Amino acid sequence: MDNHVHDYYPIFSYFATQLGQPLSWWEDKKVLDFGGNWGNVLRDPNCTIKPENYHCLDVSQSALEQGHLAFPEAHWHLYNRFNLVYNFKGVKGEPLPTSVTDQKFDVILVFSVFTTTSVTEMQETIGNELIPLLNPGGVLMTTYLSLDAQAPLSFFLQKRLGFQEKLKLSVRNKFKGRWYGYLVGSANVLLKNEGLEALTEQHLMLAFHKDEFIKAVFPTCTIKRFVSPEIQHCIIIEAPQ
Numbered sequence: 481m482d483n484h485v486h487d488y489y490p491i492f493s494y495f496a497t498q499l500g501q502p503l504s505w506w507e508d509k510k511v512l513d514f515g516g517n518w519g520n521v522l523r524d525p526n527c528t529i530k531p532e533n534y535h536c537l538d539v540s541q542s543a544l545e546q547g548h549l550a551f552p553e554a555h556w557h558l559y560n561r562f563n564l565v566y567n568f569k570g571v572k573g574e575p576l577p578t579s580v581t582d583q584k585f586d587v588i589l590v591f592s593v594f595t596t597t598s599v600t601e602m603q604e605t606i607g608n609e610l611i612p613l614l615n616p617g618g619v620l621m622t623t624y625l626s627l628d629a630q631a632p633l634s635f636f637l638q639k640r641l642g643f644q645e646k647l648k649l650s651v652r653n654k655f656k657g658r659w660y661g662y663l664v665g666s667a668n669v670l671l672k673n674e675g676l677e678a679l680t681e682q683h684l685m686l687a688f689h690k691d692e693f694i695k696a697v698f699p700t701c702t703i704k705r706f707v708s709p710e711i712q713h714c715i716i717i718e719a720p721q
């Protein structure tokens with residue numbers, strides 16, 4: 481079985497700060513956590529989402545099982561879609577499960593999921609599959625690594641040696657048939673700057689984007705800069721009332 485259970489980090493606090501609504505606003509909201517892993521959102525002590533109103537969809541069966549153990553009253557949806565990092569045996573272009581598409585949500589949260597997909601998958605999943613699941617006036621929040629901010633670049637590139645080691649490890653993993661991906665978006669430029677052009681495209685999956693590129697992809701969105709300790713910017717898209 482896959483083993484992609486994530487470390488705990490306070491994602492609810494991140495999203496609540498980015499949206500700027502009081503904690504009480506979340507209490508009656510029905511939430512879909514897309515790529516929610518083992519429910520880090522619910523594990524946040526500040527979280528005011530009721531577990532019975534919380535739906536987590538993920539491609540990682542082991543993460544969902546851990547989430548279900550901790551919060552049996554929440555809803556855990558397995559999605560067997562191909563992902564180069566997390567589910568390389570999954571089905572490419574797999575549609576969302578009907579257990580999710582038969583419902584509507586007030587809020588859809590997506591933390592650090594489209595950092596490991598192509599731009600096309602991000603655009604199509606958000607635009608064609610997730611936005612239509614929002615109730616009128618609902619809100620979708622997703623994140624990305626910005627090329628216009630220092631923190632994500634520092635995190636991945638100023639520790640240059642570590643970054644290269646990670647790349648090499650990734651390549652080795654690929655040749656062992658376990659996976660590891662390729663780089664998408666503008667990050668190829670960074671690799672070239674780092675003298676790593678031999679490793680581009682085929683070897684590491686990690687997406688960085690210019691803010692103006694995100695604006696072009698989602699013209700109605702609002703972009704909020706990352707709030708520490710996180711390093712990802714937030715995209716907020718609101719459904720019409």
Ligand SMILES: C[S@@+](CC[C@H](N)C(=O)[O-])C[C@H]1O[C@@H](n2cnc3c(N)ncnc32)[C@H](O)[C@@H]1O
Pocket residue numbers: 484486491514515516517518520521537538539540543559561562563566590591592593
């Ligand atoms: C970096 S982790 C973030 C997990 C979680 N959002 C959190 O912050 O704790 C990325 C997650 O996205 C999931 N994932 C990857 N591709 C996906 C897809 N196409 N649909 C749903 N989940 C996906 C992975 O299994 C993993 O749990």
